[in-house]
Amino acid sequence: MSNFMSSSQGNTSTFKAQFGLGLNSPSESGFVSGFEGKTSNFPTVNLGIQYMFKPALGAKLDYSFNRISNKKEAQEFKLNYSRINLQAVYNANRIFNLSQNKGVFIHAGPGFSTVKPLGNFTQNKMSFVNAMAGVELHFGISDKLSVYTDVSYIYGFAKDFEPISDGFGAFNGSLLTLTVGASISLSGCYYCEQND
Numbered sequence: 001m002s003n004f005m006s007s008s009q010g011n012t013s014t015f016k017a018q019f020g021l022g023l024n025s026p027s028e029s030g031f032v033s034g035f036e037g038k039t040s041n042f043p044t045v046n047l048g049i050q051y052m053f054k055p056a057l058g059a060k061l062d063y064s065f066n067r068i069s070n071k072k073e074a075q076e077f078k079l080n081y082s083r084i085n086l087q088a089v090y091n092a093n094r095i096f097n098l099s100q101n102k103g104v105f106i107h108a109g110p111g112f113s114t115v116k117p118l119g120n121f122t123q124n125k126m127s128f129v130n131a132m133a134g135v136e137l138h139f140g141i142s143d144k145l146s147v148y149t150d151v152s153y154i155y156g157f158a159k160d161f162e163p164i165s166d167g168f169g170a171f172n173g174s175l176l177t178l179t180v181g182a183s184i185s186l187s188g189c190y191y192c193e194q195n196d
Contacts, residue, residue: 013052013144013185020046020150020181024066024081030156030173032164036074037171041067044177046150050089058089060107068171077169078118083154085111085132101140108133113156121169128158128172144185152177 024044026037048062066081087109096104114127134152141147154175161167 013187015052015187016050016183016185018046018048018050018060018062018148018181018183020044020148020179022046022150022177022179022181024068024178025176026068026081026171027173027175030158030171031074032161032167032170034075035077035168035170036071037068038071041069043067044179046177046179046181050183052089052091056091056094058091059109060087060089061085062087064177066175066177075168076119077121079121079169079171080116080118081113081171081175082116083111083113083130083132085109085130085154087111087132103136103138103140103146105136105138106134107136107152111154113154113158115171117169119169124166124168124170126158126166126170126172128156130157131155134177138183146183148181148183150177150179150181152179 022044024041025039028036031037045065046062048060050058050060052058063084068081069078070076087107090106092104092106111130111132113130116125132152132154134150136148136150138146138148156172156174158172161172
């Protein structure tokens, strides 16, 4: 495996920072009747730090901010959905046998979500545990930088709204996100010549 691929895709970059920007799609079941959210919402912002323990296995801590607003025919509302997750990361490059400047990373792990309605429904804020999983496709630009696309699904373990009015302008469902971002190496080439 070449030094370029390893460094730009994470095998040799033991420690790296990530930033992503994109869209989110909330599950319809997470809204009460009359307060449905748009199918596609902007923005989704992801910030993360990743550490690779071995060339193929690591972990990352990441934070995401998501804005969700109402469908045209629904009651007007906006809310902020934030999450923080600690995830295992698997470098799947050898499985997919991609070219040297490309990579695939699979990530999954538990986390915590908070929903903060804005405007007239600020009293309906809530928090709940989540679990997420996703796939990142990387393209190496240099030994220190890669750009990537991430598709992730965040499953929310939230209680039902009771009474229903607790759900006005709020959300207790799951979220699908699509982001594009940059991954920047913060460390040296620790795993260049090692095997799994």
